[in-house]
Amino acid sequence: xxxxxxxxxxxxxxVAVDNISFEVNKGEILGFLGPNGAGxxxxxxxxxxxxxxxxxxxxxxGYSILNDPLEVKRRIGxxxxxPSMYNDMKVYDYLRFIGAIKxxxxxxxxxxxxxxVALCSMKTVLGRQIGQLSKGFQQRVALGQALIxxxxxxxxxxxxxxxxPKQIHEIRQLIKSMAGERTIILSTHILPEVSMxxxxxxxxxxxxxxxxxxxxxIGRNLERSHQIELSAEGSTEKIVQTISRIPGVxxxxxxxxxxxxxxxxxxxxxxxxxxxxxxxxFGLLELKTxxxxxxxxxxxxxxxxxxx
Amino acid sequence: xxxxxxxYKREIKFYFSTPIAYVVMVIFTTIFGFLYxxxxxxxxxxxxxxxxxxxxxxxxxxxxxxxxxxxxSNSIILLMVIPPISMRLFAEEKKSRxxxxxxxxxxxDIQVVMGKWLAxxxxxxxxxxxxxxxxxxxxxxxxxxxxxxxxxGYLGLxxxxxxxxxxxxxxxxxxxxxIVAIIISYGALxxxxxxxxVIDPDSGKQIGKVLGELSIIGHLTNFIKGVINTRDxxxxxxxxxxSMFLTLRVLESKxxxx
Numbered sequence: 001x002x003x004x005x006x007x008x009x010x011x012x013x014x015v016a017v018d019n020i021s022f023e024v025n026k027g028e029i030l031g032f033l034g035p036n037g038a039g040x041x042x043x044x045x046x047x048x049x050x051x052x053x054x055x056x057x058x059x060x061x062g063y064s065i066l067n068d069p070l071e072v073k074r075r076i077g078x079x080x081x082x083p084s085m086y087n088d089m090k091v092y093d094y095l096r097f098i099g100a101i102k103x104x105x106x107x108x109x110x111x112x113x114x115x116x117v118a119l120c121s122m123k124t125v126l127g128r129q130i131g132q133l134s135k136g137f138q139q140r141v142a143l144g145q146a147l148i149x150x151x152x153x154x155x156x157x158x159x160x161x162x163x164x165p166k167q168i169h170e171i172r173q174l175i176k177s178m179a180g181e182r183t184i185i186l187s188t189h190i191l192p193e194v195s196m197x198x199x200x201x202x203x204x205x206x207x208x209x210x211x212x213x214x215x216x217x218i219g220r221n222l223e224r225s226h227q228i229e230l231s232a233e234g235s236t237e238k239i240v241q242t243i244s245r246i247p248g249v250x251x252x253x254x255x256x257x258x259x260x261x262x263x264x265x266x267x268x269x270x271x272x273x274x275x276x277x278x279x280x281x282f283g284l285l286e287l288k289t290x291x292x293x294x295x296x297x298x299x300x301x302x303x304x305x306x307x308x
Numbered sequence: 309x310x311x312x313x314x315x316y317k318r319e320i321k322f323y324f325s326t327p328i329a330y331v332v333m334v335i336f337t338t339i340f341g342f343l344y345x346x347x348x349x350x351x352x353x354x355x356x357x358x359x360x361x362x363x364x365x366x367x368x369x370x371x372x373x374x375x376x377x378x379x380x381s382n383s384i385i386l387l388m389v390i391p392p393i394s395m396r397l398f399a400e401e402k403k404s405r406x407x408x409x410x411x412x413x414x415x416x417d418i419q420v421v422m423g424k425w426l427a428x429x430x431x432x433x434x435x436x437x438x439x440x441x442x443x444x445x446x447x448x449x450x451x452x453x454x455x456x457x458x459x460x461g462y463l464g465l466x467x468x469x470x471x472x473x474x475x476x477x478x479x480x481x482x483x484x485x486x487i488v489a490i491i492i493s494y495g496a497l498x499x500x501x502x503x504x505x506v507i508d509p510d511s512g513k514q515i516g517k518v519l520g521e522l523s524i525i526g527h528l529t530n531f532i533k534g535v536i537n538t539r540d541x542x543x544x545x546x547x548x549x550x551s552m553f554l555t556l557r558v559l560e561s562k563x564x565x566x
Binding site: 009011012016042045048049050051052070071073074076078080083084085086087088089093097098100101102103145 | 310311314315317318321322325326404405406408409411412413414415416563564565566
């Protein structure tokens with residue numbers, strides 16, 4: 001559906017995006033995750049044809065952004081971060097203008113507007129100037145201009161930034177409700193947004209892709225490999241010693257009677273730890289693998305990348 | 309075609325939903341009207357005196373007496389009122405970042421440029437049309453109406469106005485905000501204006517001749533006299549075409565650089 005192929009973008013001598021490749025299948029919601037300045041917006045601008053890549057290519061439904069930019073643009077609805085629209089225009093006029101520009105036939109224009117207005121629930125503001133609307137409604141209008149020609153792909157750059165919690169919830173519901181029929185790429189640095197809405201995650205940092213996986217997998221893989229938490233009664237020093245001796249354990253930290261054990265990738269030493277703690281005469285109160293939130297995964301990937 | 313029409317309509321609506329178009333038209337027509345009135349009174353007094361002498365009476369000419377100086381003075385007024393029309397066309401889209409969405413729509417750059425250009429040309433056309441009562445009034449008192457030279461003068465003013473506009477659009481595409489755009493526009497237009505004055509074209513020096521040919525005001529002279537010369541026509545059309553072509557290249561290059 002969407003194929004990003006070895007895309008590089010340079011701003012003068014600065015590399016903004018460095019040879020990234022990934023694919024998004026039809027109907028997927030892809031979360032494009034990264035800290036500010038990682039290259040998310042640059043990538044999205046390349047996909048939407050705002051500017052061409054320095055190297056590489058992007059294909060949308062088989063059309064290349066370099067050779068058939070108009071065909072690609074016809075298939076994409078784009079909501080930039082803090083979208084700037086023509087503030088002097090009234091919502092209805094604006095949607096009509098954008099619809100016409102995007103090639104909605106005159107006969108279908110009224111119907112398209114009606115449909116979009118209903119979908120984004122903005123009937124009450126149709127006659128008002130865009131510049132006078134609240135941020136939440138402006139975001140709806142921005143979404144509306146993206147949806148007006150019923151595109152098969154939606155590219156949303158931080159669609160919930162700057163909204164209040166209620167508006168964030170509504171926009172997320174709206175995005176989620178569109179999954180399946182549309183392919184969506186959604187960039188964000190808000191991690192819960194990804195776990196809540198996306199089926200697949202691409203993590204980007206300093207212009208390089210750090211991880212690509214399904215939202216569930218990306219957490220699970222790291223969860224399996226990394227940390228075990230336990231609490232035990234007894235001399236902390238001795239407990240640390242006992243656990244450290246177990247093969248596969250890298251490091252043990254403690255605070256009070258709670259211990260965090262870093263374990264080697266691919267090993268499961270929970271049983272071993274339980275056995276040696278109990279056998280050494282300490283009281284094992286609790287033992288569990290620490291489930292990593294997406295936030296932990298993200299931080300870990302990003303910091304590992306920086307350390308490398 | 310539809311895209312050009314849609315962009316054209318939006319720009320026209322914008323001009324009339326803000327004070328720009330009104331202010332510009334009022335200023336232009338007021339000054340035009342004032343100069344016209346002054347020229348006409350002066351001319352009527354003068355012609356009255358000249359009529360006393362049958363020899364001089366032959367040289368009484370409404371075109372040379374009223375319209376030629378009128379068009380000449382108004383060329384400088386055009387220079388002042390056109391940059392406010394052109395300055396916003398791209399600079400504002402860049403400043404308010406609306407250009408980001410515009411460039412992700414399935415529209416070609418040339419359609420965007422044409423739509424905006426045509427809208428601004430319409431404003432110039434309207435502005436000139438508003439002055440149309442002037443020749444009607446003048447010819448109302450004349451025995452024989454000489455429409456040809458007046459129309460040629462209007463054509464000259466129109467072409468010069470559109471040339472100003474096209475250079476203004478190019479500068480608007482280059483500049484990051486409207487203030488910078490308008491200041492550079494005035495500078496560049498005055499530059500083209502004064503080009504002919506740097507070295508006297510009649511001094512015999514080749515460079516003086518070349519600069520004289522490049523001067524934007526020099527080519528208006530014939531039009532005002534009622535002469536439509538291919539050389540002048542070509543100059544203005546080439547000036548407009550080159551500016552528009554460069555505007556397209558500027559937009560493209562800005563995009564490649566991100």
